Amino acid sequence: MDKFQEFKNTIGPLRVFENEPLSRHTYFKIGGPARLFFEAKTSEDFRHALTLATKLGIPYVVLGMGANVLVSDNGFDGIVIKNKVDExxxxxxxxxxxxxxxxxxxxxxxxxxxxxxxxxxxxxxxxxxxxxxxxxxxxxxxxxxxxxxxxxxxxxxxxxxxxxxxxxxxxxxxxxxxxxxxxxxxxxxxxxxxxxxxxxxxxxxxxxxxxxxxxxxxxxxxxxxxRRNDEQPIGVACSGCIFQNITPQEAIRLQTPHLTTSTGYIIESMGLKGKRIGGAEISPHHANFILNTENATASDVLELIKIIKEKAKEKYDLNLKEEIFLIGNF
Ligand SMILES: Cc1cc2nc3c(=O)[nH]c(=O)nc-3n(C[C@H](O)[C@H](O)[C@H](O)COP(=O)(O)OP(=O)(O)OC[C@H]3O[C@@H](n4cnc5c(N)ncnc54)[C@H](O)[C@@H]3O)c2cc1C
Incomplete structure (x- = not known):
């Protein structure tokens, strides 16, 4: 039997979904389908799914609330285990x-x-x-x-x-x-x-x-x-800060105002606030946030990430590092 089918049959065919759109499970509201998708609601469920997927040699990824991920437009060719074990x-x-x-x-x-x-x-x-x-x-x-x-x-x-x-x-x-x-x-x-x-x-x-x-x-x-509500964009799909902040040493080298380590400041200072690719936009409110304003794709977001990184390297000799995790093939 196909190992995906075996996972499904063992966990319970009605509890495992095929081709579940991951855009439904990420704060970005972006992401193609998961080949299999299972929501673990008890710790037994969670442990069982993890052990079984590992034993069967099926690639899997655990998703919490999807507040810090960018999922590929092609989705994930494995099992997504959504962790709903809440106690x-x-x-x-x-x-x-x-x-x-x-x-x-x-x-x-x-x-x-x-x-x-x-x-x-x-x-x-x-x-x-x-x-x-x-x-x-x-x-x-x-x-x-x-x-x-x-x-x-x-x-x-x-x-x-x-x-x-x-x-x-x-x-x-x-x-x-x-x-x-x-x-x-x-x-x-x-x-x-x-x-x-x-x-x-x-x-x-x-x-x-x-x-x-x-x-x-x-x-x-x-x-x-x-403070969070004042400083961060509210009510638009996004995944929080895209990049880690710069180090205090880099802030000293660049003599940022008040030696801020804010990558939002860096992106803003490069004139990129409000820059758009497709349906994705660098937040005009807080430049370290990329917003999904209009059916953005993961490719749109990645393109903006690339532009920011290239400019930061060129202008400030900075190697910005993503804070978000990528899921799927890009
Ligand atoms: C509007 C907004 C504001 C935010 N503000 C902040 C902030 O102030 N401070 C801050 O720190 N973060 C902030 N974030 C980012 C986010 O809240 C954190 O990164 C959070 O930890 C993500 O948790 P999650 O369960 O959604 O993880 P997910 O996005 O679901 O997953 C993130 C990574 O963790 C892995 N993972 C998930 N669960 C497990 C597990 N049980 N064991 C091992 N790996 C696991 C996933 O596989 C993935 O690689 C913000 C995000 C948004 C959207």
């Missing part, structure tokens, strides 16, 4: 409990990797725990967030990886499931080791401190949301 809970507290019940110092929160980072943020704030409130309104799942080390204000060291205690991953090479501590992931700006190992995050725990004032946490989180 978050408090699993441990550390410290001494005084009579007033207020002296607990820290707690551990567990989340499955398909949990929305937004949900994780809300949960932790509601529990009066600080450290992940910056994730409020960052699109995407915990798994996608760990892979890129999702962040908000880098200068304030607001990275998801900083609060990670452990994560359990599936290794496609050995088909083993292992739990690692934070240092294994080698987190840095826009980076975790998963980008090399291609391991898949199944779930994660985070250690967070107890906040003295829960209302203040909400206030900080809501201020961040407001």
């Amino acid at each position: 978050v809970k408090l699993v441990g507290i550390k410290g001494t409990l005084g009579k007033d019940g207020k002296s607990i110092k820290s707690a551990v929160v567990w989340a499955s990797s398909g949990t929305l980072m937004n949900r994780l943020a809300r949960f932790t704030i509601d529990e009066g725990l600080e450290g992940l409130e910056f994730l409020l309104s960052v699109p995407g799942t915990v798994g996608g967030g760990i892979k890129i080390n999702a962040h908000f204000e880098v200068e304030k060291d607001e990275f998801i990886g900083n609060k990670l205690l452990t994560a359990t991953v599936f290794d496609p090479k050995t088909q083993q499931i292992k739990t690692y501590k934070q240092d294994y992931f080698e987190f840095s700006y826009d980076y975790s080791k998963l980008q090399q190992t291609r391991e898949i995050v199944l779930d994660a725990t985070f250690r967070l401190d107890v906040a003295s004032n829960k209302e203040a946490l909400w206030q900080v989180a809501m201020n961040n949301v407001k």
Whole structure:
């Protein structure tokens, strides 16, 4: 039997779709069909699909919310496993409990990797725990967030990886499931080791401190949301920032205003804001965003990416690096 058919039959023919348009599953609203598409709703489903696809030797890719990907117009000739395993809970507290019940110092929160980072943020704030409130309104799942080390204000060291205690991953090479501590992931700006190992995050725990004032946490989180809404384009399909920011050393070399490391500034300074190819446009609001304004194709977006990279090399001797991940053949 054909191995794709075997995957379908084993998981359940009615649960696996053929030729599902991936434009339905990405923030960009771009992407051709997946040969097979399966939505994992429980951790058993997720593990089973990963193990089976690996055993059968079928290429597969895990999709969270599709908030940081550009999918080829030709789609993906394999299985797309969409991770909808969404659960978050408090699993441990550390410290001494005084009579007033207020002296607990820290707690551990567990989340499955398909949990929305937004949900994780809300949960932790509601529990009066600080450290992940910056994730409020960052699109995407915990798994996608760990892979890129999702962040908000880098200068304030607001990275998801900083609060990670452990994560359990599936290794496609050995088909083993292992739990690692934070240092294994080698987190840095826009980076975790998963980008090399291609391991898949199944779930994660985070250690967070107890906040003295829960209302203040909400206030900080809501201020961040407001800032995001002011600075980023709203209501148009896009995939967040296309490029990583430049390094502080490059900012010094280029003497950017206030030594900003913003790649949005770099793109704007090259006069590219508002530049269009087909249905894709460099945002007039924030130049590090490419918008799908009118049925853009992945090729349109890639063409804009190429133009930006070439100009940045020519004008500033910069090698801009994409933040988004590409899926499929380009
Ligand atoms: C409007 C907008 C604003 C944004 N603002 C921010 C921001 O402020 N800060 C920020 O950091 N990011 C931001 N982003 C980017 C995006 O939110 C993050 O990159 C997020 O981590 C993407 O998660 P996801 O689940 O959607 O990943 P996807 O886009 O689905 O996948 C991204 C990559 O991760 C892989 N992946 C997905 N799940 C797993 C898993 N369980 N295990 C291993 N690999 C996995 C995928 O295969 C793919 O390679 C923004 C995006 C948008 C659209």
